[in-house]
Amino acid sequence: MLKKKLFKPFAASLLSFSLLAGSFTPELTTDSTQTAEAALPKTATKVTVNEVVDGDTIKVTYKGRKETVRLILIDTPETKDPNKCVQLFGPEATAYTKKYLLDKKKKVSIELGVQTRDKYGRILAYVYVNETMFNRLLLQNGYARIAVYPPNTQYLEQLQVDENKAKKAKVGIWSSTSAINGGCAPIKKPAPAPKPKPAPAPKPAPKPAAPKKETFKNCTELRKKYPNGVKKGHPAYDAKHDRDKDGWACER
Template identity: 70%
Template structure:
């Protein structure tokens, strides 16, 4: 009886085991690992100090004790320094952002497969605080992806960053003019208005002469006394004139 039951359960057990094994190996809905994981600076990247920012995608660094011009791989910011092109929309913003972010900072430089371009510039990925700055420019809409094989190591990741900026209409993706590389409007420096000329100071008026002191009034008891000093008498207004001595009221006192 036991043997018969064992025989009966063998196919059932085999079926259960098969289903178990099938379930463990069959993962059609398993989440696929993203290809756009943030690239951190590799151990081979060389720490270098940024000595100058030329424009949004080009900098100068001290690399292994030498001054080198570095062109960032897979990105292209709008032009600001090309003598054959105008200053493009968002070019100044890209340059200002790179300068503000990198000037005087220590960064890590990861060389591309092709290490130099036709101008002798180092081709590299730049890392600031362990984040790729090439990608940061794309995330902010300050650059577009520029593909120059064989330097395509992080192409998918950077294309994804560009696509997100396009969707958000950031920077150069905010207008058709900027997308087509239109020129930025020229700004003429505003000259400060000259200060209005101060009027010449008015000449100070000449000081008025001090008024002459009024002549001291002279008083005489009678015309006899007055004539001792003024024999012909005195006219009205004279310090010695007194109406009491002008009996005829002709304006002359003590006249003879």
């Protein structure tokens, strides 16, 4: 009897544990994979961004040298090509690149491609802001499209996914047929200069005040002041003193 009493609690405990274990299914975690995808490549090198030429071209200090870097696998609309117009979304792509890469608070690094330089001597690279590939950000926001130049195709499939999502969302260059076909951005005409106000008409010069009329009773009184008499038009001239009507009054 004692053995049976002892066995029942033990058997019940064993059965409960077995049921509990059977209902537990271990979940797979992808944390390590996500961390690996988000982590900065070991081959990436920190740079200082000095200037943004346009959406896909920047000037940096790399290993103590001034270099021009062209982002791999993407192409943003033109803004500086002397043989092309400023294309739709070109200025926006440049502004977006400036916003992210000229921020001194962010760490910018580059990962060189298999082919490290192009025919112009520019470094060919994937650019990272902190641990995010900036090439992908441009594609995701519709500021760039895929441009393949083998052998630099390391992340092509990943970037194609980003481009396809932007196309479906119709963002950036994918928002209009003209932009997709490389159409020109409208030229902003300078605001017309305000018309100068006409100069006010010059005020006429004030007429000189007429000389005050002088009156004398007779020529004797007039000659006390004007011994030789006065000519017609003089303030003291009076026709009654010009008896011979020669234009002189009280002449001698």
